[in-house]
Structures are given as C-alpha cells and as structure tokens.
Amino acid sequence: MKLQTKLLGQVYQFKSLKEVFAKANEEKSGDRLAGLAAETVQERIAAKHVLSEITLKDIRDYPFLSPDEDAVSRLIDEQINETVYMAVRNWTVSELREHILADDTLGSDLRKLSTGLNSEMIAAVTKLMSNLDLVFAASKMEIITCCNTPVGQKGVLASRLQPNHPTDNVEGMLASLREGLSYGIGDAVIGINPVDDSVESVKRLLHATHDFMQDWKIPTQNCVLAHVTTQMKAIEEGAPADMIFQSIAGTEAANKSFGISQSLLDEAHDMINSLGTSKGPNRLYFETGQGSELSAEAHYDIDQVTLEARNYGFARKYEPFLLNTVVGFIGPEYLYDNKQVIRAGLEDHFMGKMHNISMGVDICYTNHIKADQNDMENLGVLLTAAGVNFIIATPMGDDCMLNYQSMSYHDVATLRQTMSKRTSPHFEGWLESMGLMEKGKLTGLAGDLTLFH
Structure with missing residues (x-):
C-alpha cells in the first residue's frame, strides 16, 4: 500500500492510512482541534491523491479500530455482503467514485453496491467528492x-x-x-x-x-x-x-x-x-x-x-x-x-x-x-x-x-x-x-x- 506521492517537486509521506484519511478531509475545525488536519492545502491535495489510489481491500484489511476491540467496528464488518465485496474489493477509491457518479449507475445499483462496502470505504469516497458530486450521487437513491x-x-x-x-x-x-x-x-x-x-x-x-x-x-x-x-x-x-x-x-x-x-x-x-x-x-x-x-x-x-x-x-x-x-x-x-x-x-x-x-x-x-x-x-x-x-x-x-x-x-x-x-x-x-x-x-x-x- 503506497502512502506517499510527489507533487510539484515535493514528496509527501504519510505514516498510516488513518493519517491519509484525516488529511484528505475537507477543512474541519474538529480535525484541527484533534491535531489531525492537513497543515496546508497542498498537503490536503497530496492526501487526496494518495487516497484515490488506495483499494477497498486495503481499507478493509487495515482497520482504524479493530473489530476485536470495538463493537461498532465488529458490527460494521459483520454486515458486509461478502459476494458484493469480492466483486469490488480491488477497485481503488477513485474507481468507486467514478462508478457512483456514472450516468448509467442507478440508485438501485448503489443500494446493492452499498451492502458490500464498510463505513470507512464510504467515508473515503466522500472525501474525493465535490459538493455537487455529493448532491448528484445522493439524488439517485430512493430509500423508503x-x-x-x-x-x-x-x-x-x-x-x-x-x-x-x-x-x-x-x-x-x-x-x-x-x-x-x-x-x-x-x-x-x-x-x-x-x-x-x-x-x-x-x-x-x-x-x-x-x-x-x-x-x-x-x-x-x-x-x-x-x-x-x-x-x-x-x-x-x-x-x-x-x-x-x-x-x-x-x-x-x-x-x-x-x-x-x-x-x-x-x-x-x-x-x-x-x-x-x-x-x-x-x-x-x-x-x-x-x-x-x-x-x-x-x-x-x-x-x-x-x-x-x-x-x-x-x-x-x-x-x-x-x-x-x-x-x-x-x-x-x-x-x-x-x-x-x-x-x-x-x-x-x-x-x-x-x-x-x-x-x-x-x-x-x-x-x-x-x-x-x-x-x-x-x-x-x-x-x-x-x-x-x-x-x-x-x-x-x-x-x-x-x-x-x-x-x-x-x-x-x-x-x-x-x-x-x-x-x-x-x-x-x-x-x-x-x-x-x-x-x-x-x-x-x-x-x-x-x-x-
């Protein structure tokens, strides 16, 4: 799993996937209060770039909070539809974003896909989306x-x-x-x-x-x-x-x-x-x-x-x-x-x-x-x-x-x-x-x- 990238001649190295997630997040005062936020816009872009190339399998294989230690982690992992997950596990986060936003991906497709994703995967793709992306993607889904x-x-x-x-x-x-x-x-x-x-x-x-x-x-x-x-x-x-x-x-x-x-x-x-x-x-x-x-x-x-x-x-x-x-x-x-x-x-x-x-x-x-x-x-x-x-x-x-x-x-x-x-x-x-x-x-x-x- 690659946790570094080079942008405009500068190398950005991240210590963990957890750090990549945090620094790829759009600016939030809570993340800054916790000491987790990117220090510069450039570092945030670098983190997003690294995150875009991470696979869904990487995200599942390196949990931020182990299911052995946390009941929420355990419950999230137990709910994953393994058949759906196996079909997409080698997708990168960028590929997941492109699939969600594709014109021919319907709301029913997303509902099925979601059963194979854990919460961290969904958070990851959210970090790569613009506000309009978030509006468009959510508008596809009808949940009654x-x-x-x-x-x-x-x-x-x-x-x-x-x-x-x-x-x-x-x-x-x-x-x-x-x-x-x-x-x-x-x-x-x-x-x-x-x-x-x-x-x-x-x-x-x-x-x-x-x-x-x-x-x-x-x-x-x-x-x-x-x-x-x-x-x-x-x-x-x-x-x-x-x-x-x-x-x-x-x-x-x-x-x-x-x-x-x-x-x-x-x-x-x-x-x-x-x-x-x-x-x-x-x-x-x-x-x-x-x-x-x-x-x-x-x-x-x-x-x-x-x-x-x-x-x-x-x-x-x-x-x-x-x-x-x-x-x-x-x-x-x-x-x-x-x-x-x-x-x-x-x-x-x-x-x-x-x-x-x-x-x-x-x-x-x-x-x-x-x-x-x-x-x-x-x-x-x-x-x-x-x-x-x-x-x-x-x-x-x-x-x-x-x-x-x-x-x-x-x-x-x-x-x-x-x-x-x-x-x-x-x-x-x-x-x-x-x-x-x-x-x-x-x-x-x-x-x-x-x-x-």
Whole structure:
C-alpha cells in the first residue's frame, strides 16, 4: 500500500492510512482541534491523491479500530455482503467514485453496491467528492421506510415537526404542533425534545401527541426524544410510542458515554416491535452529528467524517425509520463556519444514503458559530436538490428550548414550492381533507389554527 506521492517537486509521506484519511478531509475545525488536519492545502491535495489510489481491500484489511476491540467496528464488518465485496474489493477509491457518479449507475445499483462496502470505504469516497458530486450521487437513491406511514419517495420532501417547549407544557407544545400542521409540517414525525427526561414527562407528551393524532386522524408518527431507557420505561407503563429514539456515535466508547450499547439497542428494538403503537416495520429513530466522538474523548485519532460514517454503519443493522444528522448543533469547535456546516450536511446526507438509511438533516446552527439563516437556507436548497428524505422545522426557525436556529415551518413550505417537492402522499391527502392544501400547494388557510378548534 503506497502512502506517499510527489507533487510539484515535493514528496509527501504519510505514516498510516488513518493519517491519509484525516488529511484528505475537507477543512474541519474538529480535525484541527484533534491535531489531525492537513497543515496546508497542498498537503490536503497530496492526501487526496494518495487516497484515490488506495483499494477497498486495503481499507478493509487495515482497520482504524479493530473489530476485536470495538463493537461498532465488529458490527460494521459483520454486515458486509461478502459476494458484493469480492466483486469490488480491488477497485481503488477513485474507481468507486467514478462508478457512483456514472450516468448509467442507478440508485438501485448503489443500494446493492452499498451492502458490500464498510463505513470507512464510504467515508473515503466522500472525501474525493465535490459538493455537487455529493448532491448528484445522493439524488439517485430512493430509500423508503415505513412506521405508520412511509417516507423517502422520490419527489417528496418530508419534515419533522419539532414543537418543543421550555417547560414541557402540553398546551404550549400543542399550540406549536397546531401551527406546524397548518403549514403542512410533520409528515415524517412529530418529534419532541423534552426538557425533563423523566418517565412521567415522556408519558405525558406521548399521550398528548398520540391523542391529538387520533382525534384529528393525522397520518404520521409520534416520538419523544428522551434517553432510550426513559422511553422504554414509559412504554412499559403503557405510553403510546410509535418509535424509539436514541443519539448514537461511531465508537463503542463514545456510545458508552451516551449510556448505550448494542445490547441495549437490541432490547429497545425488540420492545418497540412488540409494544409500539405503529404498524412498522421500521420503528427506530437515530440522531448523529460530526464531532460527538471527539467530545467524548473517544475518537481514537480518527477524523470526524470517518467517525460519522461509522454512525451509519452502526445504525444500518436496525433498519431505522429515520436518521438525521444535527449538522451545526455542536458548535464551532467541530464545524467552524458556514462553509464547513454546508459541507458536513452534504457529506452526512450522502454517507447516510450510501448505507441504505432513510436520511434526514437538521439544518441548523448555534448562535456562536460563524453562520446565519441565509447559510441554512442555502444548505436547505442543496439538500432538497439532493433528495433528502426529511428536514426538521421549528416555529420561526428558533427552538425556544434547545436554544439553536433551525429551519422554520415556512422554510419547508417554500422549499417544496420552489423545487417542486410534495409532502408524503398520505399526509398530503389529510392536508387536502382539512382544506390546507390543493394540488400540492398550501391554500389560504395555511397558518389558521382555528381549524383545530
């Protein structure tokens, strides 16, 4: 395996494949904080050149984190379809990129190919792609999952309605819920981040959303994004949950810092399949974001794009209904500015799709990052063009509980109208029955909360 190259008379020598991966990454403040980033643009180009000539077999044969030492590595390796892998193992990363982007390579071809790739291979090809490459490649793939209703159809931009409240007040949450629904938001899920991670609070919010959905015959699914163990206790006590949520990471040690393990997720998966209120078959919801492993001091000198890809390899086992990256939430320590946030959103979306995952993005930023709402709208347009399965929406794009900026109900409606996208078919039928939508466009009743009284 060749780990050096000569560019413009200068020789660049890399100590390991792990170093090549890290230095081939587009500029990320998290990689620089960890001491992994390329020192110059020239060194980054050299690393990309070396990476382009590495074979997929090399990547599998030289794991960054041994399956003998890490449960995530083990799970990723166990999932590889050996027949598909054997057919492509001698491809270089450059050849993989060319195949993905070829006009005659269809989305169905990529779905089959992905079963023979591990997460590091998918991360590698991502590093060689431009932003437009990432948009084009992801747009080929249609990945449909179903909880109560399906999401992921071509031509559909679904949304998670996030009616958070700073005190988990049910009436306050329902007011935000009604407003979101009146703008056509919520076909992916009604998902609430609770302030109080207690069983009683989770039960109260699950019952409130479930009852509202039943009363108004809304074809969607509910979820309260507490810790998985809290949700499991609430479900055991009879709370009506359509799915179970959990944040995950790309190493076993980082997952331990979240208070989870593969065995715990196996147990949660079994529970929601037996006690959940949805018809399924997809009943788990995961959330990720570049940099979480570094926060947990469990990154093992692996760059954050590769670690993020490993999140999706871990999630793939469970065939989740939804997974989204919260792309700008952690802050400038990991994604410094608008350019890095936009790049990360496109990377994450493509890598999730290449793992056959129903992939969404929380297009967001914190107030101390060098980005603003125009940047998020730019990323929203790019991701909509890339065929993102769903995005998250909050009232006026401002989450009053988590204190970060996201997309608004109006933003989602505008993206749909501008880029000729629809809501999910069952949900659109309900919106039409309420007089809120006609021929795929919102009517003059949009925003009228008196419809729900």
